[in-house]
Amino acid sequence: MASEKHVAVECIDVWREFQDGPRVIKVLQGTNLKVDRGEFVAVVGASGSGKTTLLNLIGGLDQPTSGTILVDGLDITDLDDEKMSEVRRHKIGVLFQDQHLLPIFTALENVEVPMLLDDIPEKDRRDRAIKLLEMVSVDHRSQHMPHELSGGMRSRVALARALANDPAILLCDEPTGDLDHKTGGEVIQLMRDLAKKKNLAVLAATHDPETARMADKILLLRDGVLVDELIGDFFKHSKVDVTTRKHNQGTGDRAST
Numbered sequence: 001m002a003s004e005k006h007v008a009v010e011c012i013d014v015w016r017e018f019q020d021g022p023r024v025i026k027v028l029q030g031t032n033l034k035v036d037r038g039e040f041v042a043v044v045g046a047s048g049s050g051k052t053t054l055l056n057l058i059g060g061l062d063q064p065t066s067g068t069i070l071v072d073g074l075d076i077t078d079l080d081d082e083k084m085s086e087v088r089r090h091k092i093g094v095l096f097q098d099q100h101l102l103p104i105f106t107a108l109e110n111v112e113v114p115m116l117l118d119d120i121p122e123k124d125r126r127d128r129a130i131k132l133l134e135m136v137s138v139d140h141r142s143q144h145m146p147h148e149l150s151g152g153m154r155s156r157v158a159l160a161r162a163l164a165n166d167p168a169i170l171l172c173d174e175p176t177g178d179l180d181h182k183t184g185g186e187v188i189q190l191m192r193d194l195a196k197k198k199n200l201a202v203l204a205a206t207h208d209p210e211t212a213r214m215a216d217k218i219l220l221l222r223d224g225v226l227v228d229e230l231i232g233d234f235f236k237h238s239k240v241d242v243t244t245r246k247h248n249q250g251t252g253d254r255a256s257t
Contacts, residue, residue, distance in 0.1 A: 005036045005037070005038070006036065006037045006199075007034050007035070007036055007037075007070070007073070008035050008036060008037045008039075008071070008072055008168045008169045008200075008201030009033075009034070009035045009058055009069075009070065009071055009072075009168075009169050009201060009203065010033070010034045010035075010068075010069070010070040011031050011032060011033045011034075011054075011057075011058070011067065011068075011069050011070075012032060012067055012068040012069075012070075013030050013031075013032060013066070013067045013068070014028055014030070014031040014032075014054075014057065014064045014066075014067030014068070014069060015028055015029060015030060015031075015064060015065045015066045015067055016028040016050075016053055016057060016062070016064050016065050016224075017065045026224050027050050027053045027224050028050045028053055028054060028057070028064070028224045029223075029224045029225050030067075030225070031050075031054065031067070031225075031226050032226065033219060033226060033229075035169065035201045035203050036201060037168065037199045037200060037201050038195055038196055038199045038200070038201070039195065039201055039202070039216050039217065040191065040192050040195045040202045040204070040214070040215050040216045040217075041201070041202065041203050041204070041215055041216065041217045041218075041219060042204050042205075042206055042211060042212040042214075042215035042217070042218050042219070043055075043203065043204065043205045043206070043218075043219045043221060044205075044206060044207070044209075044212050044218060044219070044220055044221070045220060045221035045222055046222070047207075048223075049221040049222055049223060049224065050221050050223075050224040051173075051205035051206075051221055052173055052205060054205070054221070055171045055173055055203070055205055057069060058071065058092075058169070058171060058203065059088065059092055059094060059171050060076055060079070060084040060087060060088050060092065063077065063078075064077060071087060071091050071092065071168065071169065072091050072168035072169070074087065074091070089114065089117060089118065089165055090165055090166075090167070091167050091168045091169065092167050092168070092169055092171060093162035093163055093164075093165070093167035093169070093170040093171070094162055094170075094171050094172075094173075095155075095158055095159055095162045095170060095171070095172040095173075095175050096158065096173060097173055097174040097175065097177040097178060098178065099146075099154045099155060099157070099158040100158070101146040101154055101157060101158060101161075102146075103145065103146050103147065104145075105145075105146075106142065106143050106144060106145060107133065107138065107141055107142050107143070107144055107145075107146070107149065107153075107157045108126070108129050108130065108133065108142040108143065109129075110146070110157055110158075110161055111129040111132055111133060111157065111160045111161045111164055112125050112126065112129045112164070113161065113164075114161060114164040114165050115128065115129075115164050115165065118165065128164070129142075129160070129164070130142065132160035132161075132163055132164060133157070133160050135160065135163075135194070136156040136157070136159050136160045136190060137156065137190075138153050138156045138157055138160070141153060141157075150183075151178060151179050151180075151183065152179060152183035152186065152187060155175070155176075155179060155183075155187050156187065156190070159187070159190070159191065159194075163194070163198070163200075166198075167200070168200070168201060169200070169201040169202070169203060170191070170195075170200055170201070170202045170203070171203055171204075172191070172202065172203070172204035172205070172206075173204075173205050174205065174206055174207065174208075175187060175188070175191070175204055175206070175211070176188060176206070176208055176211055177207075177208075181210070184208065184210070184211070185210065185214075188204075188210075188211050188214050189214065191204075192214060217229060
């Protein structure tokens with residue numbers, strides 16, 4: 001029997017507006033989406049379309065003007081800083097474009113950092129970090145400093161660190177932005193495999209059509225509106241530009257899941 005799907009993230013009629021003098025800037029407009037555990041979802045759109053804002057809202061780094069955001073079933077919309085910090089530690093992993101590895105720590109120590117705040121015993125912390133590095137195939141570089149690693153290896157270490165506290169969802173902002181085509185593809189494939197293996201939801205904001213083509217589902221944002229939802233296979237053998245595909249006029253203003 002197929003395992004039941006569990007929703008890792010749900011956004012319900014989410015709006016984010018900013019005041020710029022007398023002008024109101026609508027960065028996100030009525031966004032509705034669901035991402036299940038085990039699913040790899042790409043969010044595409046031009047610069048300024050609202051991709052990073054969406055990730056910041058789901059990651060608890062910003063609050064919506066209105067609407068509701070659920071992470072692993074928990075409403076995070078109005079949590080105070082202390083409770084939101086706890087949610088980020090235990091339910092949300094983040095992978096940045098430039099990795100943000102601490103330069104004074106080894107690869108192994110970088111992976112241990114998220115576990116320090118939870119008072120995990122040193123041996124357990126070290127054992128878990130080693131297993132995570134093995135999972136992303138860089139355990140042989142565990143004692144290397146970040147500057148001694150290639151871009152692809154740094155991305156793998158950052159991925160291991162993002163998984164340190166077994167999150168429900170991994171948020172990725174341009175995860176292949178500074179990697180060459182081959183290395184970027186390897187990192188995305190690894191993330192896809194881990195999503196399935198660890199029953200982890202992955203939501204990646206990207207400009208890269210190749211990254212989007214590897215996703216299970218593609219969400220297209222245009223001027224703050226989620227205008228389309230597409231199956232990744234649609235693009236596998238096509239030349240359609242996933243970042244500029246025109247919205248089918250018959251589908252309404254936003255996608256639903």
